[in-house]
Amino acid sequence: MKIYNEIIIAGLGGQGVLLAGTILAQSALEQNLKTTWFPSYGAEMRGGTANSTVIISDEEIGSPIAFAPSGLIALNTLSLNKFLPRMSENSVIIANSSMINADEFKSDKRIKFIPISEIADKEIGNIKAANMVAVGALIKLTNVPDLENVTKAVKTAFSKKPALIDLNIKAVNAGYNYK
Amino acid sequence: MAKKLVKGNIALCEGALAAGLDAYFGYPITPQNEVPAYMSNKMVSLGKAFVQAESELAAANMVLGACATGKRAMTSSSSPGISLKQEALSYMAGMEIPGVIVNVQRGGPGLGNIAGSQADYFQAVKGGGHGDYHLIVFAPNCAQEMYEITYESFDIAEKYRNPVMLLCDGIVGQMMEPVDFNKEQKTSFAKKEWCLDGCKGREPRSIKSLLMADGVLEQHNLDLQKKYELIRKNEARAELYQVEDAEIIIVSYGISSRISKNAIKAARANGIKAGMIRPVTLWPFPTEAIKKYAKPAVKFLSVELCLGQMVEDVRLAVNGVSSVDFLGRAGGGIVSDKDVLNKIMELKK
Amino acid sequence: MNKILSKPESLKDNPLSYCPGCGHGIIHRLIAEAVDELGIREKTIAVAPVGCAVFAYDYFNFDTTEAPHGRPPAVATGIKRTNPDKIVFTYQGDGDLAAIGTAETIHCANRGENITVIFVNNANYGMTGGQMAPTTLIGQVTETTPFGRDPLREGYPVKVSELLANLEGTKYIERVTVFDAPHVIQAKKAIKKAFQNQVEGNGYSFIEVISHCPVDWGKTPLEAVKWVEEVFLKTFPLGVIKDTTK
Numbered sequence: 001m002k003i004y005n006e007i008i009i010a011g012l013g014g015q016g017v018l019l020a021g022t023i024l025a026q027s028a029l030e031q032n033l034k035t036t037w038f039p040s041y042g043a044e045m046r047g048g049t050a051n052s053t054v055i056i057s058d059e060e061i062g063s064p065i066a067f068a069p070s071g072l073i074a075l076n077t078l079s080l081n082k083f084l085p086r087m088s089e090n091s092v093i094i095a096n097s098s099m100i101n102a103d104e105f106k107s108d109k110r111i112k113f114i115p116i117s118e119i120a121d122k123e124i125g126n127i128k129a130a131n132m133v134a135v136g137a138l139i140k141l142t143n144v145p146d147l148e149n150v151t152k153a154v155k156t157a158f159s160k161k162p163a164l165i166d167l168n169i170k171a172v173n174a175g176y177n178y179k
Numbered sequence: 180m181a182k183k184l185v186k187g188n189i190a191l192c193e194g195a196l197a198a199g200l201d202a203y204f205g206y207p208i209t210p211q212n213e214v215p216a217y218m219s220n221k222m223v224s225l226g227k228a229f230v231q232a233e234s235e236l237a238a239a240n241m242v243l244g245a246c247a248t249g250k251r252a253m254t255s256s257s258s259p260g261i262s263l264k265q266e267a268l269s270y271m272a273g274m275e276i277p278g279v280i281v282n283v284q285r286g287g288p289g290l291g292n293i294a295g296s297q298a299d300y301f302q303a304v305k306g307g308g309h310g311d312y313h314l315i316v317f318a319p320n321c322a323q324e325m326y327e328i329t330y331e332s333f334d335i336a337e338k339y340r341n342p343v344m345l346l347c348d349g350i351v352g353q354m355m356e357p358v359d360f361n362k363e364q365k366t367s368f369a370k371k372e373w374c375l376d377g378c379k380g381r382e383p384r385s386i387k388s389l390l391m392a393d394g395v396l397e398q399h400n401l402d403l404q405k406k407y408e409l410i411r412k413n414e415a416r417a418e419l420y421q422v423e424d425a426e427i428i429i430v431s432y433g434i435s436s437r438i439s440k441n442a443i444k445a446a447r448a449n450g451i452k453a454g455m456i457r458p459v460t461l462w463p464f465p466t467e468a469i470k471k472y473a474k475p476a477v478k479f480l481s482v483e484l485c486l487g488q489m490v491e492d493v494r495l496a497v498n499g500v501s502s503v504d505f506l507g508r509a510g511g512g513i514v515s516d517k518d519v520l521n522k523i524m525e526l527k528k
Numbered sequence: 529m530n531k532i533l534s535k536p537e538s539l540k541d542n543p544l545s546y547c548p549g550c551g552h553g554i555i556h557r558l559i560a561e562a563v564d565e566l567g568i569r570e571k572t573i574a575v576a577p578v579g580c581a582v583f584a585y586d587y588f589n590f591d592t593t594e595a596p597h598g599r600p601p602a603v604a605t606g607i608k609r610t611n612p613d614k615i616v617f618t619y620q621g622d623g624d625l626a627a628i629g630t631a632e633t634i635h636c637a638n639r640g641e642n643i644t645v646i647f648v649n650n651a652n653y654g655m656t657g658g659q660m661a662p663t664t665l666i667g668q669v670t671e672t673t674p675f676g677r678d679p680l681r682e683g684y685p686v687k688v689s690e691l692l693a694n695l696e697g698t699k700y701i702e703r704v705t706v707f708d709a710p711h712v713i714q715a716k717k718a719i720k721k722a723f724q725n726q727v728e729g730n731g732y733s734f735i736e737v738i739s740h741c742p743v744d745w746g747k748t749p750l751e752a753v754k755w756v757e758e759v760f761l762k763t764f765p766l767g768v769i770k771d772t773t774k
């Protein structure tokens with residue numbers, strides 16, 4: 001097994017963390033990898049944080065639940081606090097500095113802070129695209145799935161709303177190219 | 180056709196649609212709400228029957244009515260709702276009416292919670308409703324099986340004129356996986372010589388479970404048992420995973436079988452010969468498959484998301500030849516692959 | 529000699545097992561006549577209740593099924609929705625329809641299912657030996673109201689026809705009785721119209737038949753008939769309660 005990534009995407013309800021997860025899973029599928037996606041659901045989604053777990057592997061996947069996540073996207077402080085304890089030494093962690101005070105976490109060298117919401121709002125012109133900015137930023141670090149297949153996945157996922165394809169691809173690229 | 184990324188609950192719907200579903204009757208309850216929502220769109224668009232019923236009781240009895248006429252109907256719910264459906268299930272078993280009932284299990288007892296669970300095993304396989312009857316119970320463990328087993332379950336229900344239950348869980352229902360929608364749309368069906376379709380050109384038929392005359396109900400029960408024996412013989416299914424040389428065999432179904440598989444891989448990587456027998460049918464239980472591997476040197480471990488239900492059937496199958504241990508968590512708690520691995524290590528000692 | 533009356537084709541030859549003087553036999557015959565006259569026997573599917581009329585399938589000469597107690601409206605919904613070309617009716621007593629099956633009754637009516645409901649109201653649970661029904665009259669003595677139904681303790685008789693008339697889904701509701709010949713003739717008309725409505729696709733029709741139950745009422749058949757006329761009908765007045773099909 002060369003590839004085995006367990007990624008959690010967490011944020012406030014409405015920040016599109018479920019969709020970001022399905023885009024990652026769809027990208028893995030486009031890349032002929034095995035994948036599972038598992039959401040938080042029901043009452044959990046109201047008020048608190050929402051999250052989805054994506055597992056990507058080149059072999060059959062057992063559990064769809066991440067017991068040892070290798071990646072985290074945290075779009076708000078609550079989510080970062082909730083999932084940080086589950087992350088390991090080598091985990092890739094992306095945090096949305098537009099909504100999280102980076103100073104509070106500066107001792108944790110694993111966390112990469114990116115002003116995700118700001119990029120979506122100012123560069124892309126739609127704050128709802130923050131989730132796609134985050135996906136772009138993540139795959140830059142994990143390399144799996146690759147940008148080409150994420151682009152394909154966006155096209156598949158938005159096939160019924162073609163007007164949104166370009167905007168979301170632009171958002172993925174903005175996250176991917178953020179330095 | 181390319182695989183499509185869908186939730187287990189949606190794969191289930193597609194399986195039913197491809198099987199030629201004529202009617203869906205449901206009632207909202209988490210974690211199966213995708214099913215009535217998806218069906219309300221699909222069935223109405225296809226010009227078929229969809230009713231959001233006033234209760235789980237009513238939904239199950241609508242299935243009873245539709246299936247009594249030879250049509251293909253299903254209902255889905257989650258644990259508390261499945262308790263309400265037991266009335267109709269007992270009647271359907273007694274009246275020998277086929278039909279498909281889906282339980283996307285959540286935590287119990289009572290209202291419990293909405294997390295995935297496997298605490299309804301007893302209810303599904305040991306009766307649930309009143310009387311001496313069995314449901315045929317399948318336990319899909321991935322979205323592909325949610326599709327394929329649902330597709331097949333209508334044929335099996337009709338073959339034996341017996342209700343089929345799909346015992347799923349919140350995790351398999353809610354998770355998305357790529358699914359190969361590889362089944363052909365069913366359009367033609369065998370003529371049913373028992374159903375109610377109007378008595379044109381034949382004697383009227385009557386489907387009932389009230390059998391008051393002397394000895395008739397007993398004979399009916401004996402006939403049912405003959406049918407159950409046939410189902411035991413024909414339909415018990417299990418997936419075997421690395422059992423040939425295994426010293427520790429996990430028995431696990433649905434979502435816990437997937438978690439267990441991770442642990443088995445890790446155990447093997449550590450030089451421990453672990454394997455798994457995964458019941459695909461919970462009734463009939465794959466007793467023979469388990470019996471075959473029961474040896475004094477082999478240890479069995481039942482892993483379930485409850486505090487020990489299927490383990491009783493594992494013990495019966497093993498019949499004292501091997502030791503049988505249990506690992507489980509209740510009320511929405513999830514056994515982790517690490518928990519399973521630790522238990523395997525402990526058994527290895 | 530001319531034959532002036534014969535058994536309807538929609539009735540089997542089996543002798544009825546109902547108690548002497550019971551109203552069910554008359555109501556069965558009226559349904560059978562209506563089905564025959566409309567020429568729908570070969571496409572009729574009946575849903576029998578739990579209660580005295582559970583044996584309806586032994587008497588009706590068309591397809592029949594049983595339903596759990598109170599669930600005939602749900603079973604009928606399942607049948608009709610998947611077989612819109614068939615004629616589907618439920619035959620239910622007061623316990624089945626107005627107690628344990630209240631939710632099914634109301635929602636089936638509210639959905640405006642295109643079915644026919646024959647509701648036999650005899651103010652008690654006959655099958656189980658004469659207990660209080662939802663329709664038992666104030667003061668009426670039954671197995672479980674030995675001091676007479678007291679509204680403070682047991683509430684009031686449920687007037688299902690009036691209740692259902694408030695629902696937009698219902699199209700035709702009439703209360704009839706079968707204690708004497710003129711009323712039987714009127715009941716027949718109503719029952720036939722309720723089936724005719726279904727044939728024409730008019731929607732939900734509901735016929736409440738006030739029926740007599742001499743054995744469980746502890747009355748002779750004659751006393752029972754008199755009680756219907758003088759007491760029962762005071763609480764449950766006859767007539768068309770709703771008809772939007774005109």
